């Protein structure tokens with residue numbers, strides 16, 4: 001018996017949701033009908049898409065509706081009770097409730113709800129660490145209270161010092177994220193970066209080599225967390241390594257925050273008690289609005305709270321309201337059950353894929369995501385991604401460890417179960433999806449460019465197969481309506 005995808009009880013009932021969304025669209029339509037149409041069309045598109053994108057989800061109507069209002073009109077720079085603007089009492093109420101939910105849910109001493117996204121949350125964390133570990137000690141040594149009190153020469157020295165710090169993060173092709181010190185991102189321009197990776201044969205995180213690299217490199221920051229690693233991570237061990245070399249442990253749980261909230265990842269696998277600072281998005285497994293959040297130990301709280309205006313623009317009070325709603329939902333037993341089903345579904349999907357002869361990086365999963373190595377089908381990630389899309393299955397390509405096809409074409413397909421689990425799909429459905437994916441990849445051949453040379457992008461998928469798979473995927477979705485009670489008029 002699938003659990004209903006909407007949170008009707010929280011949102012005030014099915015009829016209320018339909019009425020609310022229709023009323024909102026009617027108001028928008030009076031000003032710019034094309035926007036109302038596009039919003040409505042997006043619902044149809046989402047309903048018709050078999051979404052296996054590991055970083056996406058469907059927020060509840062209550063979460064969505066909490067964002068569409070006049071809270072957006074308010075400037076509220078500063079922190080709760082200490083704003084640079086007048087009249088922030090209701091924003092204070094909202095931010096305080098959201099922060100309390102976050103602290104209780106994750107057992108964190110401090111929570112900062114203002115980051116606008118996951119990248120912003122990491123920026124806040126980086127600068128909190130630099131302020132706490134580099135800037136404050138320098139001010140203390142010189143006897144200055146504030147950076148404005150430094151001489152030009154001391155200021156220049158401090159700035160140079162801030163630019164000389166080291167960061168150790170997970171390699172991109174092992175599943176790390178661009179914000180963990182890679183050159184295309186500002187983190188790579190701010191820090192000297194080195195990577196730790198996975199064992200080339202097992203694909204599993206290699207803690208011994210991480211320890212060895214940390215001892216040699218002596219980073220200021222060790223970053224844990226990932227976007228594409230299908231296994232649990234031992235954060236207690238990472239903290240031990242960080243302590244040994246005097247590094248701050250920052251864990252970016254953007255992808256798996258919902259599994260931490262839902263108590264599927266506990267003990268050594270729960271980063272919050274082990275990391276000095278934990279950052280996250282709120283819209284992936286956590287199923288809230290698009291946004292970010294920072295949790296930290298008390299010693300970093302003061303600097304984390306300076307995120308705005310340090311690196312963030314003014315807070316988004318309407319999004320903080322939606323974060324509070326989503327965090328309230330995440331504290332329920334229903335959400336714990338959801339988080340467990342996300343992982344159960346990922347395991348069922350992995351089993352189904354393995355039984356049909358697919359190769360999975362690390363041989364399976366114990367979180368919400370799976371990486372299929374599509375080279376066994378003779379394909380690049382780019383070809384596989386496009387063929388699956390033709391067959392109505394939405395995934396994204398992703399590098400695999402030591403990827404022979406590089407970061408653009410790749411050799412992997414990343415899939416995840418958070419969204420389809422919200423829709424109510426179960427283990428039996430996952431087995432059917434494994435069949436659809438395997439059939440599609442099996443009937444896809446690598447193609448050639450205009451000159452007849454092998455291409456890493458072109459492919460040929462049997463049209464009859466694509467139609468058949470898309471029809472079956474459509475049937476599966478019809479059995480599990482999305483925002484099922486919402487009927488747009």
Ligand SMILES: *Cc1c(COP(=O)(O)O)cnc(C)c1O
Pocket residue numbers: 055116117118119120177179225226227252253254255281291292
């Ligand atoms: C998704 C992700 C981010 C970025 O989040 P945005 O909200 O898109 O800025 C950061 N870190 C990790 C590990 C992620 O998976």
